Structure formats: C-alpha cells, structure tokens
Amino acid sequence: MKYIDGGITSPKGFKAAGVASGIRKKGRKDVALVYSEQPAQAAAVYTLNKFQAAPLQVTKEHLKDGIAQAIVVNSGVANACMGQQGLMSAKEMAQITADCLLIKAEDVVVASTGVIGVPLPMELITKGIKDASKALSYDGGADAAEAIMTTDLVKKEVACQLEIGGKTVTIGAMAKGSGMIHPNMATMLGFITTDASIESDCLQHVLKKATDASFNMVSVDGDTSTNDMVAILANGLAENPKITMESEYLKDFEAAVTEVCIRLAKMIAQDGEGATKLIEVEVVGAKSLEDARKGARAICSSNLVKAAIFGEDANWGRIVTAMGYSGAEVDPSIVDVYIGELLVAEKGTGLKFDEEKASQILKQKEIKLKVDLNLGSEEATAWGCDLSYDYVKINADYRS
C-alpha cells in the first residue's frame, strides 16, 4: 500500500465539488457533493450520542439496502435538535441531490455540521446543491474537503493505492473535525471512497474495524457530537476479485482503510482547536484490547495531561492518574511510564529522571507518551492535542 496525492476523487468513477452557497460567511465553501458514476456498496458508522441529528437518521434509512451513489454535506448548520422540521430538511437535501444527479433519493448519504438548534436555510442549500452538481469533476476532491470544514484550519484529504488480485485499487478520503472536543459546530465527519469491489457486509465490517482503531481513538473528552458520521462508498470499478469475509485480500484492504483513517484521525488531532502539539498515547501490555483503548483514550482526554503537555511539564503523575481512572484493569505496582523514550516511572514508582532530557522531548511538536501495563500483550494508540488558552477562547463564544 502506498500513499498518493489526492482525496475522495482519486478512485475511479468518483466526482466531487465544493461550493459556497452563502450559509457560511465570507464566501466560504459550505456545500460538498460526492458522486459515484455507478451505484456503490455503502456502509456507515454513527455517533453514539442519543441525540442523533436528522441527517444521520435519514442516512441510516437510506443505507438499509447497503447501496449509495452520492454524498451531500453542508457546513454551518448542523440540522440537529430541530424535530420534524429537521427530518424534512434532511430528506429534502437528499431529494434535491437526487433530482440534480438523476439518481434515487434513497441512494444519497446526507450529512450536516454546524450550529445546533437552528433551521437549515433550505433556499441557500438548494442553490448550493444545484451549483455543486454542475461543478462536479474528477478533481473536485479538494473543494469538497474544503466545503466540509468548520473551525478546521486545514483541509484533510488522504489517498492511497494497493494491489488486489493484480488490479490497482484506490482509496480516497476526506474528513473534518478540528480537535477532539467538539463544539456543536464541530463534529467529526469522515468520507471514504474506493473503486474496490467488495461485498456489502464485508464493507461494513472493514469500516467498523478501521474507525475503532482511528477516529474512535482521537481523544474525545466525552463531547461526542450529535452529528458524527463516517461513511464509505465502494463502486467496484477497479475490477478486482470481489473482497468477501473469506477473501485472502480482506486483510490487506482492511489494513489500507485503517491506515487511511488513522492518517485522517491524526490530522484531526493535530488541527485540534487551539492545539500547539499532537499527543500520541500508546498503552501496551494490556490484558485486553478494550483495556488498552480505555487507557489510551483516558490519558489523551485528560485536561490535566493536555495542559501539562501545553506547558511542556513532565508531569507523569497525571498520566498515571488518568490510567488509574480509565476503567482498564491496572496493577499499580507494575506499571511503567515513558515520556518519549524516557522512562519516568517504573513499577508504579517515580524515577529520578533527566529533567533536561524530558524538557527537550516536550519541546517537540509531536509528543509520544507510553504506558506499559505489564499485564498482557494487547495494545492501542490514541491521538489528541494539548489544551491551550486558544481552546478556551475558541469555545467561549462560539456562536457569535
């Protein structure tokens, strides 16, 4: 598997566009459209928040048959907590898209991100979708990636290729999400396209595995958005031997999708609101994968760890503290803690470490923390960012 330049329009048969409809200020792009020339196998995973926004409800309904041909996304307004009106608007977004593209409304994935509790400006959205459908192109991926941004500072695109049964399969993806802890105008959205030929249930399986190891490991301090969604479309145009649950190619494909998702997840962490550093937390030696994940996520999400990293303070006690309340099985008397390569606590007890060296490590832009539980062989990695003054600033007065 090798990375290539590109994004969601890199795989065969995908077009995209991103346009400014006027929902967001200053002429910023706010409507994205992705179109597959051929109906694609489709799968998605959704936020676990009990307040699921209207577009998620509509998308779930549309993906019941595992087929989709287009994705429509708007930024600026989340279309969440709008009751029946919200559902109507989400359905309308799908219908307008379908009309423009001459496909079925049931084959449209709908997503929104923005302020909660405000009605979608349907006139602007309608115009935006129409404009986007006219602007669709084989190199429109970057525009689409730009149109789904909110507080993101950089657009997030990835593409890669791998060989499956002698055929070149391409995977493209884009995401938005500016940090772990997301405001209502936040949300983590991910969209993956591929020309791989793959069975529907197998695609769902791959997406679930990939998101669990990537997007779900981006440090969320609990503020799981109402609108989070990751969707994948596979149109089969690569003409590889169809990937099934029994297929010898499944492992490679799954690894490639996972890699792509991890790369996007890291981009999201790095672009965290107010972030100055990327934090990567590895928990190894866990009894179960779930334990390793719980621990890595807890450390990555701890305000105290995040603030210490911002302050370049080798305060490993906070790492241990987060590990201790993560819910993972831990034996405090055998835990080792590393900051970068530096062992700072051994068997649960603080060492006299080289503060100078710790300080050098913490001056870097990417900080690696590692906890070895010494209990088993499972491990997991989570990504996050530091907690800075700017995080507070960005979130203190978001709506205005």
Place this chain on the structure above:
Amino acid sequence: MKYIDGGITSPKGFKAAGVASGIRKKGRKDVALVYSEQPAQAAAVYTLNKFQAAPLQVTKEHLKDGIAQAIVVNSGVANACMGQQGLMSAKEMAQITADCLLIKAEDVVVASTGVIGVPLPMELITKGIKDASKALSYDGGADAAEAIMTTDLVKKEVACQLEIGGKTVTIGAMAKGSGMIHPNMATMLGFITTDASIESDCLQHVLKKATDASFNMVSVDGDTSTNDMVAILANGLAENPKITMESEYLKDFEAAVTEVCIRLAKMIAQDGEGATKLIEVEVVGAKSLEDARKGARAICSSNLVKAAIFGEDANWGRIVTAMGYSGAEVDPSIVDVYIGELLVAEKGTGLKFDEEKASQILKQKEIKLKVDLNLGSEEATAWGCDLSYDYVKINADYRS
C-alpha cells in the same frame, strides 16, 4: 438544623491545629492535625482511582475496626506512586501522631495532598506533627482548614447544629479541592467531625449517602485524584440517644451531614481553578437517580458547556449534546432545557428565546442549568465551574 460559625472544632471534644513545617513555600501552613478527646466512631470513602495513594491504604487498614481518634494531613506532597517507601512514610506519619497524642497508631487517619511521585520529607513532617500536637486547641479548626489547602484560594469550613432526642448535636467539617479537575497537587479531601452518638455501620451508611449527593456531584472531568478521601469521626459527646439504622433520628442526621457536604462541595466548585462562575446543573424527570446523576455530571463536566458559560454564550446545544452522551436514558424528542428560568429548548427542539434575557442570566456569578427529561420523577444536582484561560495557565506548568 441551623448553620453556625465554625468548623471541625465546633463539635464537643475536638481540638485541631495547622502549622507550617516547611514542606510548602513561603511559610504556608502544611500540616493539619485533628484530635478527639475520646475515641470516635469513624468511617471514610476513598477515590475510585486504581492508583490509590499510600495514606489511603494505611487509613483503610486503620479504620477496619471503625474507630479513630485523630486525623493527620499534610499538603505539598501527595505520597502517591512511591511504592513501599510511600507506605512506610504514611505509617510513620500515623505513628508519630500517635506518639505525640498518646493514642494508638491504628486510630489515626492519614491523608496527603500534593505532587505525585516525590518522597515525603519525613524530617519536616515529623517536626510539623510535633508542633501541631502542641498547638492543638478548641478553636484550631480554621488553622487546620488552611493547612490542607493547595491551589485553593479560600479555606472551606462549615458547621451546623441540630436537635436529636433533646440534645444538641454539632457537625463540623473542612475540605480542600480547588476545582473539579484536579492536578496531582490537587485532590479533594473532606473531614467531618461530630459529637453525635451513632453506630459505626450507620455512620458509614450516612457518609456514603452524603458524599454521593455532594462531593461525588462536584463536576470531575474524569481526573479523579489518587488521593481523594472523605472521613468522618463521631465521638458521642453530645450524649444523644444513639443513632442506629432503625433510629427515628437517622433521617435528620443524614440530612444534616448531606447539607454540610453539599455546602463544602459548592465551595470547592466555586473555588475551581481559574473559575469565574459557579455552575449548578439540575436534571429532573429522570427514570432513575443514577440517570439523573449521570446527566448532571456530564453536563457539568463538559469542556464545551464550561467554556460557553465562561463566554456567557447561551449555547444550549452543548447541554443537549452532553446529556446525549452521558449514558443516561434519554428520549430526545421530549427533553426540555432551561438556562436559569428561561426555557430554551422544548421537546428536544430549539425555541426562539429572548437572547437579551439569556445574556442577563449568563452575566450572573451563579448559573443554573436545568434539563427535564420528562421520563420519570428522579432528579439530581451537580456543581461545577466554568473553563477559563486561567485554568489552562494554572495547569500548564504546575510542578514548577
């Protein structure tokens, strides 16, 4: 039940002292001692963090018989993550205290709060305990309350009296904890004294109930310290009819202890690191008490809610979002949300509310948020504070 001026030395037969031993800088008090003239029934609750600091382990052991006569606390060093050395030091603290007071080491409650992973300076502590034992007095409560502070800006004391069977029972208490999210030099500690006569198992029951409704409802963003502890000593000198599980007086006594704990909990929230506002979150209409508590705590702990309150932004979408991921049973289509008295969302849908009025409410120093789940009759209240620039500042470089 009525509040009186005072603290842990208000009940009969309790003396206390707080002295500066030199552990902390600038001559700040750092060793606190509380002594009951007569062995007291004792109970305690401890942090759920798997890394329990040495003093907690020693206290647990000492309270197995439900009896204690003194409490010794130091601030500045947490004595956590120090392995065998830490256990030895905690035991030594108890022994020195016992020697000074001519009581059994097993009757001493030991607590520490401060930096993790640093050895206790036993020479200073020894001197501190000796000085404190000489300084013990019937009005030393305030000094003790001062000596357990770390980043706290104000000392936290409460006392109250109630009639039980014709006798006046006094309850005194002190706490430390400067905010919800505690650094390693943080920790929430609470100590309650009373001259009530009460059975040991009944005392444990009362303390558990009281802490669940108070200290455990102070918004902790998950950063549960390794050293959190709340202990209560009841020496019986009020000579009231002994309170038992069957006693008609149990309810009144439990209510009084709970009130005292809630008052301290609110003081802790108000004194949160960098806090500019106290947030009180009420979740009503829940199916279960646990659901109500989960929801109230999630909202109070949300960085996004906290940052919005700091910014005086009526961003109710964040309240709904936190409710949605809290794990509580929620039907999004029937939830009502209030900011102060102002209904901002009804049946899960945003209302066009008076922004001017919302702004006035959010300018106050105490902000009440309410969510009515409309599912049942259980309710709970949680307390927290806003997330400010100063929180980041305080926690970015704590050790230095």
